[in-house]
Amino acid sequence: MKHVAIIGYGAIARYVMTAIAERDDLSLCGIIGRAGRLEDARACAPDTVAIADAVGGLPQRPDLVLDCAGHAGLRDHGPDILAAGIDLYSVSAGALADAALHDALSAAARRGRAALRIVSGAIGGLDILGAARQGGLTRVVYRGRKPPASWRGTPAEDRIDLDAQGEAQVHFRGNARQAAALYPKNANVTASIALAGIGFDATEVELISDPACVENRHELVAEGAFGSFAFQVSGRAMPDNPKSSALTAMSMVDTLLRLEDPIRIA
Structure with missing residues (x-):
């Protein structure tokens, strides 16, 4: 059983939550939301899932974290997650245009011997x-x-x-x-x-x-x-968010489900 936490609770996050709920080899162990807005996250999550404003606030350490939020989610939580030795998969590629954040995430990943992986999102090739x-x-x-x-x-x-x-x-x-x-x-x-x-x-x-x-x-x-x-x-865009691509949510799910495949396309 792989224990997964998610940053965010928007359209992409909810799509990923549904996919995790359909698997018996994955468990959603927590949602990381903004301080002061945890009730919004609670409204989107199953009652049994922990809600926290930082990865260290979750009662169970996740095996990996999926960043399904915007740039702020990666900026606010990415360094701590990577420094803790937890792999992080993100849809927030644009945040890395900030050279200082790029370097901070790289340094945290090296310290924690973890990895930040950017999913393909809405584009192929x-x-x-x-x-x-x-x-x-x-x-x-x-x-x-x-x-x-x-x-x-x-x-x-x-x-x-x-x-x-x-x-x-x-x-x-x-x-x-x-x-x-x-x-x-x-x-x-x-x-x-x-x-x-x-x-x-x-x-x-x-x-x-x-x-x-x-x-x-x-x-x-x-x-x-x-x-x-x-x-x-x-x-096509997500039905409840015209700024988010449905393929972005699908690419996160595909990345997650292929992690344990013994044979995969590199």
């Missing part, structure tokens, strides 16, 4: 990108196209009128570090691509609001010594 990096990548471009509702509460609102859009409009062009910092709830994909490929500063990003979109569309293009490739996926 990261295995090809990582392999191509070994031979030399010359260019990596990510384009993210989502319906206007998915960009509410982001800097896109200051650049275009999301309520009156008649056609697709680009509201951001820059690199992955800038995109991850400005769009923490929308652009984790850009950070995953940067980590797998040529880094935050060299990865080109274009973000588009498109009223014709009914799904979130991610496009990855890469060129290098290996040749070139283009990958595109149209993914």
Whole structure:
């Protein structure tokens, strides 16, 4: 039996909780939430699951922790979890655009002899990108196209009128570090691509609001010594959160369930 704790209690976390409940080889031993908001976490969790505002507050030490929250969850809890020698799996790739946090997590993982693993999330092709990096990548471009509702509460609102859009409009062009910092709830994909490929500063990003979109569309293009490739996926958002991809939740579940597979795709 593997004992699992989860950071967060939003749409992705609830999806993962349901998957764990269906297994007899996994046990949800705790939920880590924000101090002062633990009642919100309690409302989402089974009565038998412990709730705490830090991993050290859980009555049972988890075998691993799944970060299903936003950047703040990884920043607030990641170093302590890794330093305690507990492996951490996260959907918050964008938080690593902060160089200081990246270094703090790396140092904590070394101290605890633990590992931080970023799940693939809403994008594919990261295995090809990582392999191509070994031979030399010359260019990596990510384009993210989502319906206007998915960009509410982001800097896109200051650049275009999301309520009156008649056609697709680009509201951001820059690199992955800038995109991850400005769009923490929308652009984790850009950070995953940067980590797998040529880094935050060299990865080109274009973000588009498109009223014709009914799904979130991610496009990855890469060129290098290996040749070139283009990958595109149209993914649906979580029903109760238009900013979260259903594939992100599914990728966390898939990662968790494959941990004990004797044979797996590397």
